[in-house]
Amino acid sequence: MAAVDVRVERVIHAPLARVAAYAADPSNAPEWYANIDSVEWRTEPPVRVGSEMDFVARFLGRRIAYTYRVEELVPSERLVMATAQGPFPMRTEYTWMSAGVGTRMTLRNTGRPSGFASVAAPIMKAAMRRATNKDLARLAQIVERRA
Template identity: 80%
Template sequence: MAAVDVRVERVIRAPVDEVAAYAADPTTAPEWYATIESVVWRTDPPVAVGSEMEFVARFLGRRIAYTYRVEELEPGERLVMSTAQGPFPMRTEYTWSAAPGGTLMTLRNTGEPSGFASVAAPVMEAAMRRATTKDLARLASLLEARA
């Protein structure tokens, strides 16, 4: 079991294909993730297995830069990315499925912090859960406003 394992889900009142296309596009991340300040492609878009993007985020008062690599992609169903470079190994998984009233989106982050971060893992996990819950609410609000 990872030292950090945060899984949050929410039903978004929009079709699966719209939710998946928007959420799986890294360029939209700063619009719905409160912590992400910028995303720069290291490989050419669109998202595909092997794609890499540099993210800059602000989390727990610190600026964090990391590179995500796409490990798995099933368009409209699942996207898995992991850090190729950054402060600690992290894996992010999005899944989308049809649900009454729209799309059930699940966002799961797992990781193994090391050094000082490992001591702070319980605090980090709680902060990530709060932030991720707010991020999915923001994503829902953006996509539901378009419907």
């Protein structure tokens, strides 16, 4: 079974606290993730370890609904979420660090597709990399504009 592991990083020209606070709030995801249509909280905001949110996304022409659960949160440093349910077990990790001119944000998605998805893993990986690069560029636009 092929594993998917996509890691993308970008320097965002805005203070670390602002970038991390915006990116770590799942309610903002539909604004900066092109493929995420909606996020509904299962637990009360704000985000914390144990928080759960239902996401609806589009990927490779398909509608995907899944639930993320926050596994780890170190404010302004690291956020880790994993699917609690859904068609493709996925783990998403955000990290932030000062980068002199702003904030270096890393977004990493890992997972193990099964069934047909495992055959399509190389295509999924390439599509995820393209989408993630675009998402971080959109995040940078939004946060830098508010600087």
